[in-house]
Amino acid sequence: MTSTATNIAGGEASRRIRWADMGPFIALAVVVLIGVLLNSSFMTGTNIANVVTRSAFIAIIAVGATFVISSGGLDLSVGSMMAFVTGIMILTMNRLEPSMGANAILVGAALGLIVGAICGLLNGLIVTVGKIEPFIATLGTMGIFRALITWMSDGGSIPIDRALRDPYKPVYFGNVLGIPVPVVITLAVVLVGAFVLYRTKFGRRCTASGSNADVARFSGVSVAKVRTMAFVIQGLCVAIAAICYIPRLGAATPTTGQLWELQVITAVVIGGTALRGGKARIWGTVAGALILEVIANLMVLSNMVSEYLVAAVQGVIIILAMLAHRFIK
């Protein structure tokens, strides 16, 4: 299921667009090829599994961000929201553990989804009903969520109960038929996301609202409703990422998810979604998330870059990827 399925332009045009859509995947292939050439340990099963599993959080959140951005919004609060939802979930699970045992994980996860959706709804309503620029609105909630997790943890950390660590562990460290669980969850989220975005009325309304809000409104689309819904989807994705995140380190701290919002937005844009809205590429987003994580991995594996310059090289690679994308078009 690729984005071209929705393209109804003529033969010549569609072939060109298909090439442009391949941009992020070509970039990913190039980065992987460089990795193979640089270091023999890059292609080992463990390393690949590590990198793909690690990129799950950014990928899942970025699926939600694809909805928000393509509908003409922007969410800077995702990193803080992730930390906040994580904190709420751990506190709930710890509170319920004595009476419910391992089932506390299920209740905590369900509550996490609800809290995530409410946080997203809050962002959405501030943007649509309050008519505040999404950049400023979510900058505000970013501070609020970050302060809440800091307050909940007294600036320290909120660890999960020891008794819950073992039953919860497989959600990050386990695998299904050899595929790590977080990757399976990511695939599920992406498939559902792609279906909603490309095969439903809501998905088309989403990109329509982002491409030209006035035209969408005249065609009978409730732009405010669509954008609010996109923020709710974002909140749910954040909660799903939080569910996979907790078993990795078993704690929430005030630095959890710090600056993830920038990685998420970068992944979405590298993937071919237009930052100004109107164009959504879910599979490209996943490629974008993988590219970011592979680059970070390569920076450590190769000995060529001074530890002081890692961020600069990452920046250059991201810009090169975007330029290549432009020229392929």
Added chain:
Amino acid sequence: MTKIARRTLGLLSAASLLALTVTGAAAQDKKVIAVSIPAATHGWTGGVVYHAEQAEKEIEAAFPNIDVIVKTSPSATAQVSALEDLSAAQKLDALVILPFTSEELTGPVEQVKANGTFIAVVDRGLTDPSIQDLYVAGDNIAVGANTAKWLAEKLGNEGKIVVLRGIPTVIDDERIQGFTDVIKGTNIEIMDIQYANWNQDEAFKLMQDYLAKYPHIDAVWANDDDMLLGVLEAVKQSGRTEIKYALGGNGMKDVVKMVMDENPMTPISTPYPPSMIKSAIYMVAGQFNGQAPMRGNFKLDAPLITPQNADQFWYPDSPF
């Protein structure tokens, strides 16, 4: 507004003014110690806030003539504003400050001193040391050096190790310098040093990458205990067994607990205790009650935390 109403209002405001002066006069009898510290944005500063608040409670309960005001700030600029607000609102008899950065806070602290305030500086010294009457700090070089000495001895001066460093700052540089200087005198090879920003998640990822890159690692040093927790998780998941030691530093309570329980991979830590803010507040309070004035520089050592002495470094109620 009628004449009467206006007069009543005037009377009321005059009365409130009077009340203000009276309370102001009453406050004059009390010695005021202002404490300006960074807000709790990560584990260590969380500990600083905790210990400062504990000190406030204990000192105010013990000495009714001393008023301690704790003010936290999220950034250097906010801390400068906080200093202005604190000194504008009342006469400060003493200021205990943990500056965000030395350069930006030196000028504002000098202005506070010009009003006759006793200045105690904690952790990061001012650019002009003559401003501070009292200086209490930890020893970052010793944090690195003591860990390195212990590790070199345990490894018999041989082996391959990897290091995780924090955020590019003086603190980070000093710890790395203390560590590498000692290691240079041995046959131990530091295969890699990379930044993980004192962040558990980033340390987890970096350690995974180290494990993929190097087939044999004898020991790991993360220059902060927060990062060590991420490192341990990555090592555990990899199933690698050749790693003999994974060490941290800072004396975070989770890691001190591991030392107490004689964890074979992390048998020691080194303190860089956030409680140094409390030591400084107590030293300052000493001169306002009990005539025990203290001036000068106090450098807290970073002795090894071992299973034998771990209980002295263990603050179960602190967030850090």
